[in-house]
Amino acid sequence: MAKRPRIFATEDAVQLAKRRLPRMIFDFIEGSAGREAGAKRNETRFDDIMLQPRVLSNVGTRSLTTRFLGREYGLPLGIAPMGMCNLACPDADAHIARIAKGRQMPVCLSSAGSSSLRDMNSWSGGMAWFQLYFGQSVESSLLAADRARDAGYDTLILTVDVPEVSRRIRDQKNDFNLPFKMTPNAFLDFALHPRWSLSTLANGIPKPRNFADQHKGFDRKASRAGANWAFLETLRERWTGRLIVKGITSPKDAKRAQDLGVDAIYVSNHGGRQLDSAPPAINLLPIIRRAVGSDFPLLFDSGIRNGEDVIKALVLGADFVMLGRPVLFALAAAGRSGLDSLLQCFVEDIDLVMAQIGVSKIDEIGPQALFTDTAQTLHPKLIPSPEPLSAAT
Numbered sequence: 452m453a454k455r456p457r458i459f460a461t462e463d464a465v466q467l468a469k470r471r472l473p474r475m476i477f478d479f480i481e482g483s484a485g486r487e488a489g490a491k492r493n494e495t496r497f498d499d500i501m502l503q504p505r506v507l508s509n510v511g512t513r514s515l516t517t518r519f520l521g522r523e524y525g526l527p528l529g530i531a532p533m534g535m536c537n538l539a540c541p542d543a544d545a546h547i548a549r550i551a552k553g554r555q556m557p558v559c560l561s562s563a564g565s566s567s568l569r570d571m572n573s574w575s576g577g578m579a580w581f582q583l584y585f586g587q588s589v590e591s592s593l594l595a596a597d598r599a600r601d602a603g604y605d606t607l608i609l610t611v612d613v614p615e616v617s618r619r620i621r622d623q624k625n626d627f628n629l630p631f632k633m634t635p636n637a638f639l640d641f642a643l644h645p646r647w648s649l650s651t652l653a654n655g656i657p658k659p660r661n662f663a664d665q666h667k668g669f670d671r672k673a674s675r676a677g678a679n680w681a682f683l684e685t686l687r688e689r690w691t692g693r694l695i696v697k698g699i700t701s702p703k704d705a706k707r708a709q710d711l712g713v714d715a716i717y718v719s720n721h722g723g724r725q726l727d728s729a730p731p732a733i734n735l736l737p738i739i740r741r742a743v744g745s746d747f748p749l750l751f752d753s754g755i756r757n758g759e760d761v762i763k764a765l766v767l768g769a770d771f772v773m774l775g776r777p778v779l780f781a782l783a784a785a786g787r788s789g790l791d792s793l794l795q796c797f798v799e800d801i802d803l804v805m806a807q808i809g810v811s812k813i814d815e816i817g818p819q820a821l822f823t824d825t826a827q828t829l830h831p832k833l834i835p836s837p838e839p840l841s842a843a844t
């Protein structure tokens with residue numbers, strides 16, 4: 452029997468995924484906009500954030516249970532919406548959903564997901580949220596939300612940071628398209644990865660099936676530039692469940708969405724896939740926290756690679772954190788057991804970091820755990836203080 456690959460960190464999953472996936476698929480997952488500097492910054496900025504260890508805090512009994520939007524989750528962590536997860540490995544959506552059920556984590560079904568609303572909700576035991584992209588019209592977009600409601604969903608995420616799909620150079624070089632176009636390059640790429648190709652063929656090449664304008668066929672490049680604040684207002688009136696807006700990076704936009712009555716804001720720069728020059732998402736979190744006040748629910752993603760990053764996001768103002776690319780790399784690396792191993796690493800990290808910073812419960816994690824350089828306080832002239840955070844006007 453083949454030995455199971457061992458995953459101790461996201462980096463292991465990335466290396467294995469790189470070997471197992473056709474280049475075109477790996478690049479679709481890993482790639483981002485422009486020169487990909489923004490995606491790198493999302494990750495490296497976490498290295499600059501330091502946590503302050505605390506001792507003798509009696510942290511023998513710790514819990515990762517997290518209350519968010521009126522519901523209890525097993526972790527402060529969920530799975531971000533990602534289109535076409537089944538390209539990572541056959542049945543990826545089912546694996547993600549079943550693991551989410553087991554660990555009591557929310558899992559988002561994307562508008563560009565290839566599993567049905569009902570299947571995802573049933574595999575996940577009701578832990579699924581639906582992510583909506585604005586379609587060709589207000590009406591078709593509202594109908595997509597209605598379909599989610601009819602399938603039993605109570606949480607809707609409206610993603611607003613893709614007015615147009617950005618130019619992702621790797622995808623262009625690889626001729627990556629949905630539905631697939633079998634170019635000579637793609638044929639060669641697939642032939643060099645027979646394990647992936649045969650299993651994907653045997654399971655049927657995944658196709659997006661939850662987008663708003665289903666009758667027209669899926670167009671990955673379709674413009675969503677017509678979406679506006681009036682649409683959000685209309686959606687708020689129509690969707691009586693919990694409404695989250697994803698892709699907000701400006702404090703002004705955050706305030707406006709809050710005033711429109713959304714239930715939570717999801718701070719994200721789409722993992723650098725949309726605007727290469729966007730600020731690193733983690734830098735925006737405290738600014739948006741300041742804009743919306745201390746009690747307003749905030750989710751965060753973009754650049755989370757281990758459990759310590761999750762804690763840092765909570766310290767800087769998030770109430771809940773979402774995991775993106777690492778999920779797909781772990782699935783590509785070793786299927787369901789790969790994802791389970793990676794999530795176990797996150798659980799252990801979060802738990803052990805809590806012990807180090809002297810907290811026993813997730814809601815005790817806050818800015819007090821942030822290390823601020825005393826040299827900066829004592830010698831402000833030696834180390835210039837950072838720019839003041841912009842006001843939330």
Ligand SMILES: Cc1cc2nc3c(=O)[nH]c(=O)nc-3n(C[C@H](O)[C@H](O)[C@H](O)COP(=O)(O)O)c2cc1C
Nearest residue numbers: 480531532533534561610721722753754755775776
């Ligand atoms: C392959 C892939 C597909 C994605 N598809 C969607 C999508 O359909 N809807 C959406 O809101 N975000 C989508 N995202 C963005 C993720 O939800 C998330 O914001 C991003 O992956 C976070 O960055 P990180 O993976 O670098 O941590 C996608 C990301 C990837 C990598």
